[in-house]
Each structure stands twice: as structure tokens, then as C-alpha cells.
Amino acid sequence: SQQGEEDPQALSIQEGENATMNCSYKTSINNLQWYRQNSGRGLVHLILIRSNEREKHSGRLRVTLDTSKKSSSLLITASRAADTASYFCATDEKGAGKSTFGDGTTLTVKP
Amino acid sequence: SAVISQKPSRDICQRGTSLTIQCQVDSQVTMMFWYRQQPGQSLTLIATANQGSEATYESGFVIDKFPISRPNLTFSTLTVSNMSPEDSSIYLCSVEGAGLAGVKFFGPGTRLTVL
Numbered sequence: 666s667q668q669g670e671e672d673p674q675a676l677s678i679q680e681g682e683n684a685t686m687n688c689s690y691k692t693s694i695n696n697l698q699w700y701r702q703n704s705g706r707g708l709v710h711l712i713l714i715r716s717n718e719r720e721k722h723s724g725r726l727r728v729t730l731d732t733s734k735k736s737s738s739l740l741i742t743a744s745r746a747a748d749t750a751s752y753f754c755a756t757d758e759k760g761a762g763k764s765t766f767g768d769g770t771t772l773t774v775k776p
Numbered sequence: 777s778a779v780i781s782q783k784p785s786r787d788i789c790q791r792g793t794s795l796t797i798q799c800q801v802d803s804q805v806t807m808m809f810w811y812r813q814q815p816g817q818s819l820t821l822i823a824t825a826n827q828g829s830e831a832t833y834e835s836g837f838v839i840d841k842f843p844i845s846r847p848n849l850t851f852s853t854l855t856v857s858n859m860s861p862e863d864s865s866i867y868l869c870s871v872e873g874a875g876l877a878g879v880k881f882f883g884p885g886t887r888l889t890v891l
Contacts, residue, residue, distance in 0.1 A: 707780075
């Protein structure tokens with residue numbers, strides 16, 4: 666089974682609004698990553714947050730990590746139509762180099 | 777960052793046949809990962825391929841069905857053997873960035889349809 670669960674499964678918003686996606690996981694982790702995938706193509710790495718970090722920013726992206734709750738959130742501010750994609754969280758467990766992916770959130774940003 | 781190419785980009789195959797997917801990286805990497813993404817689903821790790829040793833398969837995946845080669849530090853192949861329609865998926869090659877622990881880079885994927 667997948668390590669992570671994401672919610673919502675699908676999110677539809679208007680351009681300019683903020684989008685928040687949540688990810689929960691089950692085991693102890695070294696880090697958590699967020700990726701974007703456009704139309705079934707290869708994944709693009711967005712941001713990585715380490716287990717000893719609580720918040721990280723990159724441009725319009727803000728990621729939080731709560732290791733006590735085993736959860737993370739991705740906030741995209743001032744969304745654009747080009748942000749329309751599927752977003753996945755992935756975790757690297759302690760002692761393993763492989764990444765395990767969550768179920769993903771499909772974001773639609775309407776112009 | 778690492779630039780990854782995959783061949784073929786897509787293929788349509790008959791059941792019972794096999795397809796070998798190639799993954800080429802523009803830099804030397806220790807570990808390469810093969811993922812499967814079934815239609816509308818998330819990514820599932822098939823195996824981790826280290827150069828010079830046998831691949832490590834995840835639960836539910838076996839070497840007879842998904843043999844992997846890793847002849848050097850920039851190249852790997854995944855074969856999908858004795859295919860059935862259930863193997864129709866996108867197959868993705870991934871590596872970890874040099875000096876960027878945890879950051880994974882992905883190839884564009886191979887879209888496989890089995891009839």
C-alpha cells in the first residue's frame with residue numbers, strides 16, 4: 666500500500682486563489698518531497714523538507730511538516746492556470762534511499 | 777540536476793510479448809529506481825537498481841516478470857515480460873540528484889499499452 670495519503674483527491678479553484686493540499690504518512694522519515702506531474706508526463710521536483718524542518722518556502726510554494734502528526738501540507742498562493750496538474754508527496758524513510766509516493770491531488774485552476 | 781531520457785516514449789504491444797525500456801542519465805548515479813504508474817494512479821516502486829549488484833524488488837514485483845539490468849552508472853533497462861493488459865501503465869525511471877540527498881529526478885516515462 667502507499668505510504669502517503671493525500672487530500673483532497675481533487676481540487677478546483679479560480680485563478681488567483683490559494684490551493685492547499687495535505688499529505689499524511691505512516692513511518693519515520695528522513696525527508697518529504699512534493700512533486701508536480703502534468704498530464705501523465707514525468708514528475709518535476711518542487712520542494713524538499715527535512716524531518717528536522719517545520720516550514721519551507723520556494724516562490725509561491727509553502728510547505729509545512731508536522732512529524733508528530735506525520736503530516737505535511739503544500740500551499741500554492743496566487744494560483745495560475747499553469748498550476749493545473751497532479752501533485753504528489755513522497756517520503757524517504759530512515760535508512761532507505763527510495764521514495765514512496767502518496768495518492769496525489771489533482772488541481773484544476775480555472776482562468 | 778540530472779537529465780534522464782527514456783526509450784521508447786510509448787509503445788503498443790501484444791499480450792504475451794516482452795518490452796525492454798531503456799533509461800539513460802547524463803551523469804553517474806549510484807541508485808536508479810523504476811516506478812510504475814497505472815492509469816489515474818500514483819507511482820509504485822518496482823525496484824531499485826544498483827550498479828554491480830542485483831536489483832532489489834518491492835513486494836509484489838518479481839525478477840522473472842520485471843528483469844532489470846544496470847551495466848554501468850549511467851544506464852539501466854527494465855523489461856516487462858509476458859505482458860498482459862494489466863501491465864498497461866507508464867513506466868518511469870528515477871535517480872537521486874548528486875549532492876541533493878532526497879531529491880529525485882524523473883525521466884519522461886514510457887507509456888505502455890498492452891492489447
